[in-house]
Amino acid sequence: MDQHISQRNLPLLLIKARETIISQFRPILKHFGLTEQQWRVLRVLFEEGTAEPCYLCECCEILSPSMTGILKRLGEMGLISREPLQGDKRRVLISLTAKSEELSREIIPLVQQQYHLIEQAWGPELIAKIYADIESLIELSHVQVKPVQLPPSRSETKKF
Amino acid sequence: MDQHISQRNLPLLLIKARETIISQFRPILKHFGLTEQQWRVLRVLFEEGTAEPCYLCECCEILSPSMTGILKRLGEMGLISREPLQGDKRRVLISLTAKSEELSREIIPLVQQQYHLIEQAWGPELIAKIYADIESLIELSHVQVKPVQLPPSRSETKKF
DNA sequence: ATTATATTACTAACATGTTAGTGAATAGCG
């Protein structure tokens, strides 16, 4: 069942781990007609009250061009509102609407319950360990890693 | 720097962890003009020699419709070849070409070296722990989790 | 004040993710 490939492939392993977890929550989001990314944005807005797009990008690990489309769609769904920020005409403030605030209040407890059900089934220890490890890893990412020496590119090689 | 949002968001945390790791390898793949997903496929083919699309999907955690496009592009780049499987006219066998086999032999050692550099910078212990924990998690995914009880959908509600 | 630089949200172009559904082929069963 589990294809025991590639000696070491941490990024792939992390994708699989994520899929394992997120698949437990997908039915909830689907029930409310939201994508994962849309819910990530709404959740941050619910907690922060208001936020600028670039802040949402950092929090949600979504790149700016993707965020543009996500906010556009959320706007069309009536789930966010935007107001220009006085003092800096480049920037915008995003906030929830009454509709999406109510929606969030409905979804959040369901998500929390699903977390409990996961811990009931798989035990809270492993989940806690993974939390701790991953957070340590993300901390460490501030420490520079030396990049491997790359060979000359083929096009350059051809010149000689 | 690290926006301390959302009490618990394991899927998001796993995305960030993955981004932390993969960003160390992106320069290598970019150097050779490959995307992450293309390289995942090539790597499995290098190790297995030959594989069917559905097997590649499982190994690489890529859905079938995405795989269709990835294989199409890899084919156009001259990096894979396909031959029909006798005995079952639905299925196809994918394999590397001479070009992509040479390419893989060039990339693999660079990836290994980059892993060593990561462990030099961040210490091998945390990486090892994450490996072990994530693998345990993926094992556990065979254990069913009770899905949370969802409320009746709004459209149904409106009928009454 | 003026220039150079940086930042913000955005567009464009392409690759991939996601869900639903299709047609061809096969396997399982009566």
Add this chain to the structure above:
DNA sequence: CGCTATTCACTAACATGTTAGTAATATAAT
């Protein structure tokens, strides 16, 4: 043998990821 359910690769439609680049504005340094 014939019927049914399943499997496989694929298409379609839309959302998001990814990289490069843009226009407008703001900031810093001259």
